[in-house]
Structures are given as structure tokens and as C-alpha cells.
Amino acid sequence: DERIPKVLYGDITRIRQVIVNLVNNGVKFTNNGSVIVQTKLLKRESGVATVQFTVSDTGIGISKEDQDKLFTKFFRTGLANTIEGTGLGLTISKRLVELMGGEISFTSQLKKGSSFTFELPLSIKPKNPQKVESSSHDEDLTNLKILIAEDVPINQMVLSKMLKNLGIENIEIVNDGKEALEAATNGENEYDFILMDIQMPKLDGAQASRKILEFYQGDVPFKIIAVTANVMKDDFVLYRESGMVDVLSKPVNIKMLSHTLYKHIS
Structure with missing residues (x-):
């Protein structure tokens, strides 16, 4: 309009x-x-x-x-x-x-x-104008390799675009938990992070994460972050028990994404 x-x-x-x-x-x-x-x-x-x-x-x-x-x-x-x-x-x-x-x-x-x-x-007029904080460390993220596990195309596109805006180009996308499990355990990929949606077909994100944790016998070589709208207290417990190190609440914004990635860089 x-x-x-x-x-x-x-x-x-x-x-x-x-x-x-x-x-x-x-x-x-x-x-x-x-x-x-x-x-x-x-x-x-x-x-x-x-x-x-x-x-x-x-x-x-x-x-x-x-x-x-x-x-x-x-x-x-x-x-x-x-x-x-x-x-x-x-x-x-x-x-x-x-x-x-x-x-x-x-x-x-x-x-x-x-x-x-x-x-x-x-x-129509701003109530409380706020300064937008900018990060001076974007270059630290550029070498990351990230797997997005998400079944909804628009969410895949949004997450991928935000990662690219942070300077991250090495991005792979899978469409369900089963594909995420295969990509994470086939020995061909060295990911730094998996951004794991929870509600996915075939295998949900928590189940996929738990199977990845079992495959690596508790010593997972990358970090799994839940990406979900399910952010109740019990949900956080489930994600932690499944081997996820953090949770990004949908809808994800670039500031939230950047902060979470920096927090978990070794």
C-alpha cells in the first residue's frame, strides 16, 4: 500500500x-x-x-x-x-x-x-531513538564453515544472507535432521558450527544433535546451536542434554547471530 x-x-x-x-x-x-x-x-x-x-x-x-x-x-x-x-x-x-x-x-x-x-x-515518530552498535570484529568470522539445518526455504535464505553479511561465505544447507546427521558424521566436512532448526521432518533437531553427540562419543569437534521459536525452560534443558551449546530464538537477527558466534569461537 x-x-x-x-x-x-x-x-x-x-x-x-x-x-x-x-x-x-x-x-x-x-x-x-x-x-x-x-x-x-x-x-x-x-x-x-x-x-x-x-x-x-x-x-x-x-x-x-x-x-x-x-x-x-x-x-x-x-x-x-x-x-x-x-x-x-x-x-x-x-x-x-x-x-x-x-x-x-x-x-x-x-x-x-x-x-x-x-x-x-x-x-510515525520515534519514541526512543537508539544507537545501532556495530561490531569491529567481523573479520574474525570469515574463515568459519557453517552448516544450516533447516527445512523451510525462506529461513534458509534469511540465515544464509545474514551469515554472508558477517563475511562468512563457507556455508552449506541441508533440509532435515537426517541430512544434518549424515553431513556431520561422514568425515568429509570440518564444520565450526551447525545451526540446527528443531522442528524438521524425518529427524528433528534435538534427535539429530543427540545422535551426533553419540557418534563422537561426547567429543563433538564443532558446536551445535539450536535455532527455534521453542524457548521455554524445559526446551533449554532438552537442547543442552542433546549436545547443543546455545539457542538462537527465532526470528534471528544479525546482532544476535554475530554475538552468539563470537561467544563460542575458541
């Missing part, structure tokens, strides 16, 4: 997480067709622009009986055996939108697709 002001102020981390969660959800449930993100200016008054964000897909849709349970944490569709459940990501999205003073809703038609819409009040 060209009427939206070119500069708006809000919680970019939370907004990005909501959009990424909704897009990931659309991608997972759309085998053919498209996932479209649109924005629209609803109103502008008293220095505040109310912007509507819509993520629509042409996927499998949601049955009427499932729609009432959609935003519950442990909700899974009837395809849960072949596709990851949607509940946690949507629950987080709903909570984040509400924390930003907005509302989220959806419409869906079985076998035709779904449309998720959230509205946010965004300030």
Missing part, C-alpha cells in the same frame, strides 16, 4: 517473528500455489498509523472443527503425521500481536487456503 508512511516505528523483532511464523505456516501447508504477504494502511491519526498485515495461502485450509483450536499451543491438524503442527507458532504470534496492542484473526476454507490478518498501531 503506497499510502503507508515510508518510516514507521515499532518492535521490529516481534513484527518479523509474527510474519515469519505465519509465512512458515503457509509454506508448510501449501504444496502448490502461493503464499502472499500484503500490507494495507487502515488509518492514520495523532501520529499513529494502523497497518494491516495479511499472509494468505492457497494451501490445504482448516476444517471448521479445527478452527476453534487453532491458536492453542498443542494444536495439530489432521496431517500432523506428515507435517509439523501449527499450534505453538500461532500461539506465539497471537501473544506477540496482543503485546504490541494489535489484533489477529483468520479466515479459512478447507482445500482452498487460509488468510491470517493482524493489525498494529505503529508510531
Whole structure:
């Protein structure tokens, strides 16, 4: 929408997480067709622009009986055996939108697709301008070799782009936990880090990490970092027990990624 002001102020981390969660959800449930993100200016008054964000897909849709349970944490569709459940990501999205003073809703038609819409009040003027800190150590990262284990193409692209912006060019990508296990144990690759998504098909990230830990008998020659939206206390315990040294909370930003890599460089 060209009427939206070119500069708006809000919680970019939370907004990005909501959009990424909704897009990931659309991608997972759309085998053919498209996932479209649109924005629209609803109103502008008293220095505040109310912007509507819509993520629509042409996927499998949601049955009427499932729609009432959609935003519950442990909700899974009837395809849960072949596709990851949607509940946690949507629950987080709903909570984040509400924390930003907005509302989220959806419409869906079985076998035709779904449309998720959230509205946010965004300030036209900055409330608390902050300095962006820059790192003077980017050159220290350039020789790293990193494996990204992630099943969602848009997440692969975002992580890869951020790593390249940090000067890291030696990047490999695998699409599930089984491929991550094979790449990590075949003896052909000397990784410094594996960025391991948790919710992946065939073998989830925690299972893959545990098998890698067992393969190397506890002496893993690289560091495994969980990349996930599941950041509850019990989740952290599971990741540590699986051999992961740290957790990056989705959506990952470049400052967070850089800080975590520097922290674990020997």
C-alpha cells in the first residue's frame, strides 16, 4: 500500500517473528500455489498509523472443527503425521500481536487456503531513538564453515544472507535432521558450527544433535546451536542434554547471530 508512511516505528523483532511464523505456516501447508504477504494502511491519526498485515495461502485450509483450536499451543491438524503442527507458532504470534496492542484473526476454507490478518498501531515518530552498535570484529568470522539445518526455504535464505553479511561465505544447507546427521558424521566436512532448526521432518533437531553427540562419543569437534521459536525452560534443558551449546530464538537477527558466534569461537 503506497499510502503507508515510508518510516514507521515499532518492535521490529516481534513484527518479523509474527510474519515469519505465519509465512512458515503457509509454506508448510501449501504444496502448490502461493503464499502472499500484503500490507494495507487502515488509518492514520495523532501520529499513529494502523497497518494491516495479511499472509494468505492457497494451501490445504482448516476444517471448521479445527478452527476453534487453532491458536492453542498443542494444536495439530489432521496431517500432523506428515507435517509439523501449527499450534505453538500461532500461539506465539497471537501473544506477540496482543503485546504490541494489535489484533489477529483468520479466515479459512478447507482445500482452498487460509488468510491470517493482524493489525498494529505503529508510531510515525520515534519514541526512543537508539544507537545501532556495530561490531569491529567481523573479520574474525570469515574463515568459519557453517552448516544450516533447516527445512523451510525462506529461513534458509534469511540465515544464509545474514551469515554472508558477517563475511562468512563457507556455508552449506541441508533440509532435515537426517541430512544434518549424515553431513556431520561422514568425515568429509570440518564444520565450526551447525545451526540446527528443531522442528524438521524425518529427524528433528534435538534427535539429530543427540545422535551426533553419540557418534563422537561426547567429543563433538564443532558446536551445535539450536535455532527455534521453542524457548521455554524445559526446551533449554532438552537442547543442552542433546549436545547443543546455545539457542538462537527465532526470528534471528544479525546482532544476535554475530554475538552468539563470537561467544563460542575458541
